[in-house]
Amino acid sequence: MLKKAMKQPGIAINSARCMACYACFMACKDEHCGWDTALSKAQPELGQYWMNIVEWERGDNPRHIKTATVPTPCSHCDNPACVAAAKDGGAYKRPDGIVIIDPEKAKGQKQIADACPIHAVYWNEDLQLPQKCTMCAELLDDPDYPGFEPRCVEACPNQALVFGDLADPDSNISKLIAANKVTQLDGLGSMGSSVVHLNIPSCFIAGTVAYPEELEEVCIGANVKATCEDGTVYETKTNWAGDYEFEDLPKGKKFSVDISFEGFKSVHYDVLTDADHYVDITYLEPIA
């Protein structure tokens, strides 16, 4: 039972704000390594990441590189696969939505770990026990514990992790979710969850436009249009550095990219958003 009345405590994870500083990752280890609680056995010193940071590099050319960083704890799903896979109450969902693996009853039930669609449940070979994030429920329940947020949220310096009541539309977390793009993890499909990911990037198309090469000048204000195979049109202009970028495009689509600038020949590219792409430098040719 939570010490503060919250119908559905949850964590919003704003991937756009995450710097992968690993404060949440370490705070989680600090809390759970070496100590048993009523809700979990101790996390081993090495090998489990209840707050995992999934990171990938975006782009295929040093001229335009980004990283995606996605803090990934247990999602505390609405219909948890781990609970479905568990026998004898080895895993259960509390009335407040927090999913707990029972440290006694789940013994020997490796299928609980295997069932997780986002690989957030770890198998402890020594204890023969599946283990995962508890949303620090043991702390949130404890009336004497002086903090009021899960350790990862308290540790985040970037306000990328936000804790609050998902059932209350006026809470900060609900407002944040309403104002941002919800991007559930792939493994969850459209299932709801008490950990809500925001702004996980999909794909970009980027490039640079320049005047004829011998002039050594970037072209500012060139028109760039990206047309998706489904007909959606995205438009932008090159910035002060001659760069353009279309961010968060739908994945796996064919795009035609058209660059035009008055007095110069138009340039056309076909780009597939199978991954993030940089369309190199486009040197314009004057219209003769």
Place this chain on the structure above:
Amino acid sequence: MAERIMPSSAGHPKEKISHGVCVAGPMTVHTVDGVIRRVRPIVLTDDDTPGWVIKARGKEYTPQRKFTMSLLGYCEKDRTYAYDRLKYPMIREDFVETPDGKNRNTENRGKSGYRRASWDEALSLVAREIKRLQKTYGKETITACTSSHHSWGLVGYKISLFNRFFSMMGYTRIADNPDSWEGFHWGTPHTYGYYWRLGGPEPYDMLEMAMQNCETIICWSSDPDTSRGGYSAQESALWRWWMKEMGIQFIYVDPFNNYTSVKHADKWIGPRMGTDAAILEAIAYVWLTEGTYDKEYVRQHGHRFKEFADHILGRGPDGTPKTPKWAEELSLVKAMDIKAIARRWAQTPTTVGSGMRGGFGGACRHSNGTEYARLLVLLSAMQGMGKPGRAFWGPGCGAPMNYNFWFGGYSDPLASIAKAPIADDVPMNSVSQVLYRPNLPDAILNGHYEWYGEGFCGGGIDLEFTRHVYPAPGCNKVHCFWRYGGSFFGTMLDTNKWAAMYKSPELEFVINQDIYFTPETRHADVILPACTNLERTDIGEVGSSGLGGYCSHSESGNSWQMIVYQEKAIEPLWDSRSDFWIFSQVAARLGFGERFTEGRDEEAWAKRFWQFSDLPKQMSWDAFKKKGYYIIPTSLKEEDKDPKTGLIANWDRRPGFNWFAENRACDTMNHKVFQEEHLLGTFSGKFEFVSESLTYWAPDDEARRPIPQYQDSWEGHTSLTADKFPYGLISPHPRFDYHTHYNQHAKWLWEIPKNRVIINGNPYLVCHINKETADQKGIKDGDVVRLFNDRGSVLCVARVSYRLYPQTIHAYTSSGIYNPIEYGKYKSWDKGGSINVLTPGRLMGEYVPGMAPYSCNIDVEKCEADPNYGQGWEYILDEVDKQQLETERPIRTSMDADLIFGEREEWIRQQMMKKEAI
């Protein structure tokens, strides 16, 4: 933000709460029955001061009501109960206390094992040896040196405690070099003065200035999310989001697309190593040819600008116009990109800075680093440095702060137990001989060494040119080295040379006083185990370096100015003792025990710092101890609060360098006398485009010319070794460590995939290699690779990436782990990740005694050999933990200790069995 945050200092019935500070920020420590349960950030309570508020572009910005610790702080539990803690005093197994100091098997240092000793045996041996050495060779025969920042607190820090002990005993001091900002220290005083800030700029109120005025911020050689303002934790992270989200354009220049850049940069360029100066010259060329610099400012405040302009435009002696194309050939950054940045810089209010506080950054740790630093200052001047939006500043410091509240920082002359008024008895070192840290091995191995310059030259430009000879006339050579706190294996260059030094019979006696069994500890004859910060009492302000020159007011890197009572959280583990206790004991045996302690224990000394500060006016000692910390309000005046929000809206604003731009006498808090006359600290009092001080002191200096300019490095892409070792190595200060103080000890860090990868039990350091390079060499992501040159080899795990260009390889410096496969064999492959095995020991120039790790050529190959032969990783455990298993169990009063130690012991057993099998 959460709806409600409960006060962090409220009690828990079973848990004791105390507070601490480390380089990763302040912390709340929860203990259960004398064992650390958890380490949390300090979350502010309602009775703490309201925060400042910055009003910019129609919005109000105030910091979160918590102090944001960095990841390293959260490792404190893992680090305190670390597997490699020194548990008992130890003496090298084959050390023989010969009466003449000869024949002591010194060649086995680093190889031999140890036997456990009692404190009395170890301390008596230390005292006997010191007396013998002093009698034989004089007081100068003992030398000693400390790392930086292995602990925090005004009692225990090196400038305080270490200084007090050794000054009282008399010793050959080892001068530190400014290893993190060499180019600024040895360069920019000749351009804009500020030698009393060791070359760094003024950070004052720069955050507000930037938020209100800037449209572009250039972070040159800067990764603020990694360097964290030095020791300001993650406090500035939110500020950069504010600035980013209000539309300020961020430009990052760094050969590696670093961790802040890859998230924040609107434009990143990655020059070839050591060519930053050329790009800066090309930017000046664009401004000069397009007439887009601040001509009136330069006319008023610049000295000999025309000669500089002639040099840039090709009318100088070298006849080469420094065009963007010229810079492109050197740096491989496209001329069009250089032009675009030059124009953005000129056309919009642009602030530029290097490294964590503006005057740092890896690019200045290069043979050409002084010239890069000076050019950066001069270009900032060409755009009106000090005008609103036109600052010289890095976005990791400069928050609003209270300049009128006195509490000492660590380098403050008035805040040390070695100095008055804290100490009643102020010791003076009776030995005038000095050594110089970067070349200590050369001095010991060759018996003679000469160099120019004091280590830190905050007292005046002339100090850069003092001539030193070792041994000093009339002095004996040193024969005893007392190493204290942390490991230089990892931070000092050409590591193998340090290992060789320790084997020299010249060093008759080596003492190592440390918390951990570091690679350097392993070379001692006697090991004195110290306890951690959490096992003793101290006092300190978070992130405050003080007025001793280390970029004073560094605490402006925090959103909150916080003074912490660093209460002892747990008793010293095993047989470790506080450094204060250790020094007191040795002092007692040498006959100056009472003089050393003045009858005070650590808490009594800590109270002295409270007493000689402005804190008693706000809080009694007992109240301060009970609360555990005090936050200095940005203003103490009630009328400075915003009536609506209660936030502090007004304070004593002193925007850095604005006084100079506006021809006022200096009104910031670090001025020198001549600044009263609105002058800079150069000979001419102006920005010296041609340096008069260099012309006067060192006209023949080949590293620093009167006009700063790009020069090919003695080790770079044009040098002879480039054919053999074609890649430039970039080895910045680490994101997942602090100097050498965390990575070996806190295993949690090894699980960060960008830090280390554990293969067969060995935590390999990660290096970044460009995809094209990797393809040529047949290297795949995750492969073990060998980075090598003529100085040695380091095994790393490759991350194949586009975050750098093919000519560059990235691996963080100061690994903390130095683990050659065959210990003691020269150039044996290191699999600990001690990247400074590869970097040159050479100084930047004859007159420039800085080190230059960025001047380093290497090659890379896939490691086909099995790197798992040899003694491997378990060497660290050999002597420490073997005894642990044989002797009584350590303090274990709870499940926590049982689990941590239990797991560790099992692991050690496995390692031992493996070893026996070999």
